[in-house]
Amino acid sequence: MGIPGNKDLRDGILFSLPFMIIFALFMIFPLVFGLIISFYKWDILSSPSFIGLKNYLDLFKDEKFYSSLWHTLEFVLITTPVLLFLGFVMALMVTGKSPLKGLMETVFFVPYIFSMTVVSTLWAWLMQKDFGFFNQVIKLCGGTGVSWLTSEKNAMWSVSLATFWWTAGFNMVLFTAGIKQISKEIYESAVVDGASYLQQVFHITIPLVSSTTVLCLILQVIASFNVFGQVYVMTGGGPAGSTRVLVQYIYEAGFKYFKMGYSAAMSYILFLIIMIISVLQYVLLGKKKD
Amino acid sequence: MENKDYKTIKRVRWTITRVLELLLVLAWIFPLVWMVITSLKLESEVVTREFTFLPSNPTLANYIKAFTSTYILKWLLNSLYISTFTMVLTIAVDAPIAYALAKIHFKGREVLFWLVMAGMMVPFQVLIVPLYQQFNSYGMINSLAAAALPRVALPIGIFILKQFFEGIPDALEEAAFIDGANRFTIFARIILPLGKAAITTVVILSFINAWNDFLWPLIIINDSVKYTITVGIANFQGTHGTQYSLIMAGAVVASLPQLIFFLIFRRKIIDGIAMTGIKG
Numbered sequence: 001m002g003i004p005g006n007k008d009l010r011d012g013i014l015f016s017l018p019f020m021i022i023f024a025l026f027m028i029f030p031l032v033f034g035l036i037i038s039f040y041k042w043d044i045l046s047s048p049s050f051i052g053l054k055n056y057l058d059l060f061k062d063e064k065f066y067s068s069l070w071h072t073l074e075f076v077l078i079t080t081p082v083l084l085f086l087g088f089v090m091a092l093m094v095t096g097k098s099p100l101k102g103l104m105e106t107v108f109f110v111p112y113i114f115s116m117t118v119v120s121t122l123w124a125w126l127m128q129k130d131f132g133f134f135n136q137v138i139k140l141c142g143g144t145g146v147s148w149l150t151s152e153k154n155a156m157w158s159v160s161l162a163t164f165w166w167t168a169g170f171n172m173v174l175f176t177a178g179i180k181q182i183s184k185e186i187y188e189s190a191v192v193d194g195a196s197y198l199q200q201v202f203h204i205t206i207p208l209v210s211s212t213t214v215l216c217l218i219l220q221v222i223a224s225f226n227v228f229g230q231v232y233v234m235t236g237g238g239p240a241g242s243t244r245v246l247v248q249y250i251y252e253a254g255f256k257y258f259k260m261g262y263s264a265a266m267s268y269i270l271f272l273i274i275m276i277i278s279v280l281q282y283v284l285l286g287k288k289k290d
Numbered sequence: 291m292e293n294k295d296y297k298t299i300k301r302v303r304w305t306i307t308r309v310l311e312l313l314l315v316l317a318w319i320f321p322l323v324w325m326v327i328t329s330l331k332l333e334s335e336v337v338t339r340e341f342t343f344l345p346s347n348p349t350l351a352n353y354i355k356a357f358t359s360t361y362i363l364k365w366l367l368n369s370l371y372i373s374t375f376t377m378v379l380t381i382a383v384d385a386p387i388a389y390a391l392a393k394i395h396f397k398g399r400e401v402l403f404w405l406v407m408a409g410m411m412v413p414f415q416v417l418i419v420p421l422y423q424q425f426n427s428y429g430m431i432n433s434l435a436a437a438a439l440p441r442v443a444l445p446i447g448i449f450i451l452k453q454f455f456e457g458i459p460d461a462l463e464e465a466a467f468i469d470g471a472n473r474f475t476i477f478a479r480i481i482l483p484l485g486k487a488a489i490t491t492v493v494i495l496s497f498i499n500a501w502n503d504f505l506w507p508l509i510i511i512n513d514s515v516k517y518t519i520t521v522g523i524a525n526f527q528g529t530h531g532t533q534y535s536l537i538m539a540g541a542v543v544a545s546l547p548q549l550i551f552f553l554i555f556r557r558k559i560i561d562g563i564a565m566t567g568i569k570g
Contacts, residue, residue, distance in 0.1 A: 009396045011394050011396070011473040022383050023405075100308060107318050113549070113552045114322075114549075115502040115520045115544065115548070118545050121526065125328065126324065226413050229524075232524070250415050270413065278411065
């Protein structure tokens, strides 16, 4: 701003300083420090010794790393499409003409404010094999109980189910905001032209919320790649390691087996994967829009 | 005649849709209801194949047990402390830089903005090993401050505040400048009061974020008296294995503060999240 005598540079620095100090201490420094650690063999007992790229090379020979990576990917592939779909459908419901829309918005969103551990313990209880609600009801109806969390085949899906319930409301809020930005007149003229509800959804709503969809997709993929808590609390990574995800392995390598360097190397690989995918999504989807 | 049929069909369809919506709402809220119902049952009624829906002898025994035989109250206070600490510091560091990024035309502003946004991309688990070593060297393992500090700088908060501050007309600042005010007075007297809505949003989001944090407190705190509520509840599963009604009572207690918070600030929380989505 062209005010004589004002000291823009000085003020800019002064106002940014408190954040930058925190940012440097707890983001930039550990980011660099972590990269350095990843080139060291570092456990609790011995002093760290430089081993170059060995941690990274070892990773690619580690069964457990591949299986954790695959489980993470599995979780991303299961949850991303479903959560986008659920969020969008919920948003349609709460932006429609229903007299229940206020109630629906609150109820769909409310699981999101509960902490992950509460949600996970609750769903672990609902899915408990012998006395959980789901199996009790199935048995009442004459069926046999499902091994929700104790069979390798089902466990990841069960964790995903809990995740759908927990976070769909978040996507709903983003989609709702997107839908509300579409001008009413477009719909009005479509109605005049005799467009049905579904036609309106497919030809107006979906194309016009595409930037929200891209945002949701990117946020969702990142969030799903970082999955940890639900799996950790609901299955502990089991049965037989069938739900162990990458973040859990990073945590275990670092704080259970105390292989700090190895853990750091793995976290950088995850970081790299997330970055590549985010950039790819951004470039590909951003281009399509133009 | 035809018109009347059409109206009836429309009315039936309307009713069916509403009934379906209501069923969906009930199903969605059900897990929470089940959490409360379980917590009011005796353990013997929970761990049995004879399924009862409502508790036959509603009891508060599990709540009493949760408060007397676990550290749950302590955990709640720890979480409250950490969340408040995080919230206060977050707004103290986020608001000034957001103002600088929105209103002060200084060299390097763009670079700074992208640096902050890049921070948003870094997954937290990349930081856990180095942060642990860092706090270890400060002798801060098991300290509540260590559990809060890495969560203080909330880049998304800067983003929300910056968007909002940009909407405050320059003319207000210019007038104040002409009257001889400096940046700090302008920030305190004009920007902060006008930005109240966005500030409330960031305060709430940072509080909830800190309250729900799990991985970091799990790592940095080993002493069970110092657990946050999220870590404490997660450990319930391990220490109270099959005492489901006790675990659910703990879960209810752990969720009450958030639920109250949500009921008071419902609109603010939802709008805050929506705000991060618009024009990302």
